[in-house]
Structure formats: C-alpha cells, structure tokens
Amino acid sequence: MTDRTTAAPPPVLDVRDVTVRFAGLTALDGVSFTVTPGSVHALIGPNGAGKSTCFNVLSGLCRPAAGTVTLGGTELTRLAPHRIAVLGVARTFQNIVTTHGTVADNLMLGRHALTGAGFAATALRLPSAVREQREHLERAREIAELTGLGAHFDSPVALLPYGDRKRVELARALCLEPRVLLLDEPVAGMNAAERARTAEAVGELRAELGLSIVLVEHDMGLVMRLADDVTVLDFGRRIAHGTPDEVRQDPEVLRAYLGTDAPGEDAA
Numbered sequence: 001m002t003d004r005t006t007a008a009p010p011p012v013l014d015v016r017d018v019t020v021r022f023a024g025l026t027a028l029d030g031v032s033f034t035v036t037p038g039s040v041h042a043l044i045g046p047n048g049a050g051k052s053t054c055f056n057v058l059s060g061l062c063r064p065a066a067g068t069v070t071l072g073g074t075e076l077t078r079l080a081p082h083r084i085a086v087l088g089v090a091r092t093f094q095n096i097v098t099t100h101g102t103v104a105d106n107l108m109l110g111r112h113a114l115t116g117a118g119f120a121a122t123a124l125r126l127p128s129a130v131r132e133q134r135e136h137l138e139r140a141r142e143i144a145e146l147t148g149l150g151a152h153f154d155s156p157v158a159l160l161p162y163g164d165r166k167r168v169e170l171a172r173a174l175c176l177e178p179r180v181l182l183l184d185e186p187v188a189g190m191n192a193a194e195r196a197r198t199a200e201a202v203g204e205l206r207a208e209l210g211l212s213i214v215l216v217e218h219d220m221g222l223v224m225r226l227a228d229d230v231t232v233l234d235f236g237r238r239i240a241h242g243t244p245d246e247v248r249q250d251p252e253v254l255r256a257y258l259g260t261d262a263p264g265e266d267a268a
C-alpha cells in the first residue's frame, strides 16, 4: 500500500526558463519559479497570462520548447502525464467535474495507479487482492473525510451540490498520494459558503499531508489567505514573485491587473 502521509517532506519542484510557443504566440517566455517543500505556491495573472499552459507543462500535457521542470533530481519535462502522476505530481482540472458513480467509486479510480494486484488476482478475489482493495477503500474514506466529503462517501456524485462535486476532483487527485498537488481554480463557480469550505479543506490537507501545493486561482482572497509564495505572470512572462503582501504592492502587478488597481479580494 502506497501511503506517503508519513513520508519525508516533498521534493523541491523547480521550473527553470520554461518557454512554450503555439504557432506565432509565446504562451510562456522563460518562466522560472521554485516550489518550496510543503508550501502553497500560487500562480496568478490576468486572463491569457499563461497559468494553464504552465500547469500543462508541469503535468506533462504540454512539452516546452525550452527549459526544464524537475522534481527533486528527476526531470519531468519529457515524461508522459501518467509517469509524472506516479512520481508524485497530481492535478485537478479547471472545468472537469464528474457526475458518474458514487464518491467512493471516483476515489477508488484515483487509487487505481497505486493498485499492485493484477487483473487476474482481483477477478479471482484472491485474499491478497481482497485485502489490498479493502486497504485502498479505507484510505479513500480517510481522504473523503479530509476533504469534507466523509458524509457523502457512498452517495452518487450526481446528487451532490456543485461545490461537493468539485471537491470530489480534489479528493480523487489526493488518492494518488501526491507529494505535489496542482490545483487549477479549485473554487471556480462556487458560492461563498462552498469557497470557504474548500479553502478550509485545502489548508487542512496541506497541514495534515505536508504536501506542496501549486495553486492557480482567480479568487484573490483565497490566494492571499492560503499562499506562502506568489508568482505573477503576464503575457507569458514572470513579472513578479514574493509573498502575498509583496506582490500585492508590486507596481508591475498593479499595472497588469486593472491598470493601476491592486488585485483586490475576489478580483478576476
């Protein structure tokens, strides 16, 4: 059973001089930042700044024209997405919210990559396979508790409110036992109460699991509350980096957001 909750701190995730081009457009232009082990590192910027492209590079969906991404000493840049996931980098997607099966079904899908028992052993219900399934189910239940979904573990996802359904995605990613979690707009589309619950869950799981989190989010209230470090992108370039307080007052950031205004609470 792979359970990394008691493991050593996560390895450093290092993004170095990453450039991505789409036809004539430079979506990322020599972007660098380092995610300190156990920190929440927010990636912010106006629409089209390159945040999703950066996530796609980190999770292996997009190959950069130049630059590297390393986790500990391991280069991730040319690896397939499932290899990167197994190495400990899991992600959620901005717009994917499942409607199939129960919460438990979805979380067990998330455990799939960690399942050691082969198809035949599982189909024949060999004792080792049954035991392994039971352990995975227990761990899935713990993760549901941690993300505020414990009461809904056996509920069909389609019957849950939107905020809970979106948190199923978060829980499913956690079922991979990542050391680095990439959260792509985890509160998008949620109402105020759902946002607060999700923010609380992210804070708790970071404290409990000790993982590093890279957060892309337009809700600046959430970013300022949760992040230790903030990297600000604009037109594919890194224009600022620092603590939430530092970037909030950075003139380049003020210019990028709304002309001269600071990125205020809940600003897009």
Ligand SMILES: Nc1ncnc2c1ncn2[C@@H]1O[C@H](COP(=O)(O)OP(=O)(O)OP(=O)(O)O)[C@@H](O)[C@H]1O
Binding pocket: 022, 025, 026, 027, 045, 046, 047, 048, 049, 050, 051, 052, 053, 054
């Ligand atoms: N597959 C693609 N083909 C062509 N251009 C793309 C592709 N993906 C992204 N882009 C362009 O790259 C730039 C960066 O887009 P990206 O989606 O990374 O920005 P973003 O910061 O995530 O924006 P948003 O906040 O709106 O999600 C944009 O100009 C976008 O139109």
